[in-house]
Amino acid sequence: MFSKVLFGRFVPTNSVIHKLDPRAKLVLSMYFIVIIFFANSWQTYAWLAAFTLGTILLTKVPLGFFWDGVRPLIFIIVLTVILQIFFSSGGHVYWQWGILSITQFGLINGAYIFCRFVLIICMSTVLTLTTQPLMIADAVESLLKPLTKIKVPVYELALMLSIALRFVPTLMDESQKIMNAQRARGVNFGTGSLWKRVKSLIPILIPLFISAFNRAEDLATAMEARGYSGGEGRTKYRLLHWHTADSVACFVMVAATIILLTLRYFT
Amino acid sequence: MNNIISVQNAIFSYPGNDIHVLNDISFDVSQGEWVAIIGHNGSGKSTLAKAIDGLLSLDSGQVVVDGLELNENTVWDVRSKIGFVFQNPDNQFVGATVADDVAFGLENRHVDHATMVAKVDEALKLVRMDKYADREPAGLSGGQKQRVALAGVIAMQPKIVILDEATSMLDPQGRQEVIELLHELKQRYKFTVLTITHDIDETALADRLFVIDDGSLISSGEPEKILSDSKMLLEKGLDLPLGEHIKHDLKELKIEVPEEYMNSSQVVNWLCQQLSSME
Numbered sequence: 001m002f003s004k005v006l007f008g009r010f011v012p013t014n015s016v017i018h019k020l021d022p023r024a025k026l027v028l029s030m031y032f033i034v035i036i037f038f039a040n041s042w043q044t045y046a047w048l049a050a051f052t053l054g055t056i057l058l059t060k061v062p063l064g065f066f067w068d069g070v071r072p073l074i075f076i077i078v079l080t081v082i083l084q085i086f087f088s089s090g091g092h093v094y095w096q097w098g099i100l101s102i103t104q105f106g107l108i109n110g111a112y113i114f115c116r117f118v119l120i121i122c123m124s125t126v127l128t129l130t131t132q133p134l135m136i137a138d139a140v141e142s143l144l145k146p147l148t149k150i151k152v153p154v155y156e157l158a159l160m161l162s163i164a165l166r167f168v169p170t171l172m173d174e175s176q177k178i179m180n181a182q183r184a185r186g187v188n189f190g191t192g193s194l195w196k197r198v199k200s201l202i203p204i205l206i207p208l209f210i211s212a213f214n215r216a217e218d219l220a221t222a223m224e225a226r227g228y229s230g231g232e233g234r235t236k237y238r239l240l241h242w243h244t245a246d247s248v249a250c251f252v253m254v255a256a257t258i259i260l261l262t263l264r265y266f267t
Numbered sequence: 268m269n270n271i272i273s274v275q276n277a278i279f280s281y282p283g284n285d286i287h288v289l290n291d292i293s294f295d296v297s298q299g300e301w302v303a304i305i306g307h308n309g310s311g312k313s314t315l316a317k318a319i320d321g322l323l324s325l326d327s328g329q330v331v332v333d334g335l336e337l338n339e340n341t342v343w344d345v346r347s348k349i350g351f352v353f354q355n356p357d358n359q360f361v362g363a364t365v366a367d368d369v370a371f372g373l374e375n376r377h378v379d380h381a382t383m384v385a386k387v388d389e390a391l392k393l394v395r396m397d398k399y400a401d402r403e404p405a406g407l408s409g410g411q412k413q414r415v416a417l418a419g420v421i422a423m424q425p426k427i428v429i430l431d432e433a434t435s436m437l438d439p440q441g442r443q444e445v446i447e448l449l450h451e452l453k454q455r456y457k458f459t460v461l462t463i464t465h466d467i468d469e470t471a472l473a474d475r476l477f478v479i480d481d482g483s484l485i486s487s488g489e490p491e492k493i494l495s496d497s498k499m500l501l502e503k504g505l506d507l508p509l510g511e512h513i514k515h516d517l518k519e520l521k522i523e524v525p526e527e528y529m530n531s532s533q534v535v536n537w538l539c540q541q542l543s544s545m546e
Binding site (some may be wrong): 225236 | 317320322343345347349351353355357358359360361362363364366367370371372373374375376377378379383385386403404405419423479
């Protein structure tokens with residue numbers, strides 16, 4: 001469950017969106033998150049929502065997966081919306097108690113914030129559902145490449161990221177084993193006060209850390225034996241290819257921005 | 268035949284520990300030979316393998332690999348001649364997918380993309396893992412992971428392949444697969460093999476067998492000769508191969524048994540003969 005929240009879940013439906021270059025998807029989804037902040041009216045939000053829905057439908061991924069993306073964050077969304085409603089002022093006042101009030105603007109802002117959250121989550125879920133984590137790591141490496149000029153160890157960082165991703169399932173298995181071993185010794189996870197539950201994590205974390213360090217040492221030896229001597233000059237097995245479809249996707253995003261700005265300034 | 272590996276008076280101890288893990292060890296391995304090294308836990312056999320690959324630096328002594336004396340300047344050249352498969356299938360899997368892992372060594376050697384793709388394909392076909400090229404390691408069995416590790420070694424076309432207890436964490440079937448594969452690949456590429464193992468049965472394939480105890484080479488020779496010396500094997504805390512185990516127990520019961528080494532099927536035949544002649 002933990003991994004689902006962290007990395008989303010790749011669903012291979014082989015749609016148009018899946019086939020896009022991960023660099024295009026990464027940049028465009030970040031770009032979309034930025035332009036969401038330009039929306040300021042129900043027309044603009046409706047347009048962005050329609051655009052997002054269109055993208056979601058193009059992925060051919062069942063809608064339930066997107067709900068899975070929103071669900072873990074629902075508490076934060078609701079909390080932010082409530083704070084927004086109670087603490088912002090302006091317009092007609094419907095209810096007031098001390099510093100708390102429900103006003104017209106408060107309600108509108110609350111609704112906007114809610115839309116913003118849902119759109120951001122849906123768009124980033126599109127990214128994680130259609131792109132393997134490894135591909136995202138490749139895209140990050142490729143996009144950060146210019147930074148090698150100012151001595152940022154981009155290749156090393158990218159390799160670290162890819163190794164980290166590769167070891168997530170291994171370490172998850174391991175923590176499951178350790179938990180079972182500790183349960184067999186009578187440790188009780190998941191009951192008692194919060195403090196008690198946090199304390200019960202210690203007998204998982206210590207063995208997990210020790211084993212992770214052992215693995216790291218073995219891995220370093222294996223890498224050295226296979227001739228790894230730093231990222232400089234290494235060739236790459238997996239190459240990214242920019243296709244026409246990626247340029248089209250960028251063009252579509254520009255068009256969407258123009259429509260958004262038109263709606264914002266001319267309605 | 269020329270010596271491809273030559274170790275002279277190797278001495279090594281871990282920092283902060285006076286015990287010599289390698290205690291003045293010397294031996295030669297000829298080109299194309301299959302040498303198995305056995306010894307109980309902590310006998311220094313893994314340390315020896317790492318020292319040959321320059322993964323540890325000796326306190327004193329000399330290692331020469333394919334005419335190159337191992338030192339700081341030659342260590343990368345020496346490593347490029349040696350393919351190493353380690354014990355834990357998980358902890359040597361660097362790539363995020365099977366194909367990526369096979370490519371890792373090639374990427375380190377700056378092989379260009381087209382050659383790399385061809386070599387990865389070929390190596391994966393040889394170990395019969397080509398159908399799994401895009402799989403992540405999490406979904407593979409231990410035996411499959413070790414086959415991928417072998418593919419990574421084969422892709423580099425090394426002159427020497429060292430297996431450091433590469434089958435000890437596998438189930439019997441996976442172990443069998445890896446050993447058979449190694450045998451097949453050795454016949455094809457004629458590389459020199461050094462296997463470090465716990466598994467006595469695995470050593471029967473070797474041309475020569477070394478027994479290591481407390482960092483010293485105490486016995487070397489043909490596997491048949493050494494494996495039939497049950498007294499020495501037991502003294503050094505090693506298991507007997509199944510056939511020898513049966514013979515040893517029969518001997519204790521004062522039953523006369525042949526002296527020479529027999530593998531399990533030979534023992535079965537011999538027992539059948541004995542039983543039918545008793546009738």
